[in-house]
Amino acid sequence: MSKMKKDTYHINSLENEAIYIMREVAAQFEKPVxxxxxxxxxxxxxxxxxxxxxxxxxPFPLMHIDTGxxxxxxxxxxxxxxxxxxxxxxVRHVQDSIDEGKVKEESGKYSSRNxxxxxxxxxxxxxxxxxxxxxxxxxxxxKARAKERIFSVRDxxxxxxxxxxxxxLFDMLNGQIHHGQNxxxxxxxxxxxxxxxxxxxxxxxxxxxxxFAHKRKVFLRDGLIWSHSxxxxxxxxxxxxxxxxxxxxxxxxxxxxxxxxEATDIASVVREIRDSTISERGARIDxxxxxxxxxxxxxxxxx
Amino acid sequence: MxxxxxxxxxxxxxxxxTLIGRILYDTxxxxxxxxxxxxxxxxxxxxxxxxxxxxxxxxVAEREQGITIDVAHIYFSTAKKSYIIADTPGHVEYTRNMVxxxxxxxxxxxxxxxxxxxxxxxxxxxxxxNLLRIKDVVVTINKMDLVDYSEDVYNKIKADFSELMxxxxxxxxxxxxxxVSALKGDNVVNRSNKMPWYTGQSLLEHLEELDKKDIFNxxxxxxxxxxxxxxxxxxxxxxxxYAGKVYGGELSVGDEVVVLPSxxxxxxxxxxxxxxxxxxxxxxxxxxxxxxxDINVSRGDMIxxxxxxxxxxxxxxxxxxxxxxxxxxxxxxxxxxxxxNKVLAKVDKIHHKINxxxxxxxxxxxxxxxxxxxxVTFKLNKPIFYDQFKxxxxxxSFILIDTQTNSTVGAGFIQ
Ligand SMILES: Nc1nc2c(ncn2[C@@H]2O[C@H](COP(=O)(O)OP(=O)(O)O)[C@@H](O)[C@H]2O)c(=O)[nH]1
Ligand SMILES: [Mg+2]
Numbered sequence: 048m049s050k051m052k053k054d055t056y057h058i059n060s061l062e063n064e065a066i067y068i069m070r071e072v073a074a075q076f077e078k079p080v081x082x083x084x085x086x087x088x089x090x091x092x093x094x095x096x097x098x099x100x101x102x103x104x105x106p107f108p109l110m111h112i113d114t115g116x117x118x119x120x121x122x123x124x125x126x127x128x129x130x131x132x133x134x135x136x137x138v139r140h141v142q143d144s145i146d147e148g149k150v151k152e153e154s155g156k157y158s159s160r161n162x163x164x165x166x167x168x169x170x171x172x173x174x175x176x177x178x179x180x181x182x183x184x185x186x187x188x189x190k191a192r193a194k195e196r197i198f199s200v201r202d203x204x205x206x207x208x209x210x211x212x213x214x215x216l217f218d219m220l221n222g223q224i225h226h227g228q229n230x231x232x233x234x235x236x237x238x239x240x241x242x243x244x245x246x247x248x249x250x251x252x253x254x255x256x257x258x259f260a261h262k263r264k265v266f267l268r269d270g271l272i273w274s275h276s277x278x279x280x281x282x283x284x285x286x287x288x289x290x291x292x293x294x295x296x297x298x299x300x301x302x303x304x305x306x307x308x309e310a311t312d313i314a315s316v317v318r319e320i321r322d323s324t325i326s327e328r329g330a331r332i333d334x335x336x337x338x339x340x341x342x343x344x345x346x347x348x349x350x
Numbered sequence: 351m352x353x354x355x356x357x358x359x360x361x362x363x364x365x366x367x368t369l370i371g372r373i374l375y376d377t378x379x380x381x382x383x384x385x386x387x388x389x390x391x392x393x394x395x396x397x398x399x400x401x402x403x404x405x406x407x408x409x410v411a412e413r414e415q416g417i418t419i420d421v422a423h424i425y426f427s428t429a430k431k432s433y434i435i436a437d438t439p440g441h442v443e444y445t446r447n448m449v450x451x452x453x454x455x456x457x458x459x460x461x462x463x464x465x466x467x468x469x470x471x472x473x474x475x476x477x478x479x480n481l482l483r484i485k486d487v488v489v490t491i492n493k494m495d496l497v498d499y500s501e502d503v504y505n506k507i508k509a510d511f512s513e514l515m516x517x518x519x520x521x522x523x524x525x526x527x528x529x530v531s532a533l534k535g536d537n538v539v540n541r542s543n544k545m546p547w548y549t550g551q552s553l554l555e556h557l558e559e560l561d562k563k564d565i566f567n568x569x570x571x572x573x574x575x576x577x578x579x580x581x582x583x584x585x586x587x588x589x590x591x592y593a594g595k596v597y598g599g600e601l602s603v604g605d606e607v608v609v610l611p612s613x614x615x616x617x618x619x620x621x622x623x624x625x626x627x628x629x630x631x632x633x634x635x636x637x638x639x640x641x642x643x644d645i646n647v648s649r650g651d652m653i654x655x656x657x658x659x660x661x662x663x664x665x666x667x668x669x670x671x672x673x674x675x676x677x678x679x680x681x682x683x684x685x686x687x688x689x690x691n692k693v694l695a696k697v698d699k700i701h702h703k704i705n706x707x708x709x710x711x712x713x714x715x716x717x718x719x720x721x722x723x724x725x726v727t728f729k730l731n732k733p734i735f736y737d738q739f740k741x742x743x744x745x746x747s748f749i750l751i752d753t754q755t756n757s758t759v760g761a762g763f764i765q
Contacts, residue, residue, distance in 0.1 A: 223756035
């Protein structure tokens, strides 16, 4: 009862801000959608959406752009979450875009379906005429993301014009757009990785098991720990090892590296993150491609 | 733990990005992979020191040109506080980004290059800090290593800046001077032994000690209704909740309230945060309120305490910062977004332009160009419920939206 506790002031203020943003989306747009990847950030978004509209249902669907190279645990988790919360889920497959000849599968050592997702996403936005897509990107993740607005306008081609962004003042969000444009919305822009984990701990939110330490077949390359899987290209001399690992971010299997970990519960994960000396994206293979990798992908319409 | 939002201001090359990078480095907030990337790039560029600005300049064009083009938000925390620093560009043409960065900040850092002293740009930065009523301003005199850590240089800059202070109209602002070297790390996080004549705190020590009470503007409670929640389920059949954020003060169950614009009176029945009921909704919390009476309330309406009404009017005068390359002209029509409320507005009169370098005003103005600051009267197609900016930072501010391009083209502070 009464006022909120003091030691949670920081995380509460982030939560209040995110709920405010969720409500602005519902009020300002006709067809919003929440982009759901199955990762901890999008699970956090779902929790915030549920809280924002209680006791009414979340007034927009979730959409998963499925690369087909998922960790099986995340798909199971996704279906259970949607069922339990009575949410609507739309799934669109990268495989379909490949079959339709719209994108070409990459090949070779660093091949991944991660960047192919963009085409599938833009097609789905067009198909459903979504005017706002809520995403879990955070400004602390990556330096191009640090420049992102909370309401970020995309043109008809889904592109981000980074040098010509709308100024965002106070907490007023301008969601006015032209027909054909859409807005990417980032309610947890101001959260750090540690904030997300602390929130998951505080709210007791269930997350997929791959976020906790488990035994997994892996191999080492470029100082990163890769999953041994049919979806990940592996050279003959790259030896398969079995190790206790955990994932800090969960995306496509081909672009998500693991970290060695003994943290089997949320409290020890939070402790590990707090003491960590490597950033979350340090384990993202897609970002290692170049210093400007993220900015390029964003210009093309990536999340 | 508290969150402190800080804006930075300074001219190009005064060292803002370096200063932020230095803070990150000295508070051990840079992770190994980010530090390695900075080391690698610094070496590639042939520097014999670490270029910390690489930590914040995130766009390709920024790294190529070695400048900050757009606002970046940098996050770090100490045991005491969480910080969000907005690294804002210093070019004159980017004034709008500075106003943007400052609009969400409680404190600001103005950088001055010790070799150059107070320049025209400094006046502008201070003016904007004043216009936006930033409570705590730290004047950081940087590159002290290049002036032999001279006390005379510091004193001269302090004296010049103090002259500016007499011209401002927000006199309650707290101003602190700190001599630093962002590059070498003197007085940034750790106190320096190179300037024994300076006995004050380091920059971070100062920020750590700022009290929430001192830096957050507090006013009277205003509750703009964002969204009406009507579940229409069996369990919540008649539930009608008003979702929104509480600004300025607190609201409690039982408070006698007035709903604007209808001026209908009612009482707060329940305050929900998710599925929990609370007695009081604190400032800046996103709650859902139910009222005793079944009255018609919709988005854009405002719930306030009885006897504590804002101004309800179809016109107002404000200082605005114009942010678009297309001119604002007399008679021009725009959308005013005041909180979550949108109304159509017409420019009734541009009274005068205010030179942001404190050199006075310019009268007989017919149009405003990008980065101009001016006093303007607007007429609205329906009333809004506002307070003066000096009494209420949230309910006294608005943005202007172009009806054709939908862009945010200006920001205003109601007088
Ligand atoms: N000697 C010296 N050089 C500095 C200091 N701070 C910044 N610089 C240099 O000044 C230049 C501009 O710095 P930068 O951080 O990019 O400035 P910004 O434009 O304000 O962000 C860079 O070459 C920095 O290395 C300082 O304290 N001492
Ligand atoms: Mg800079």
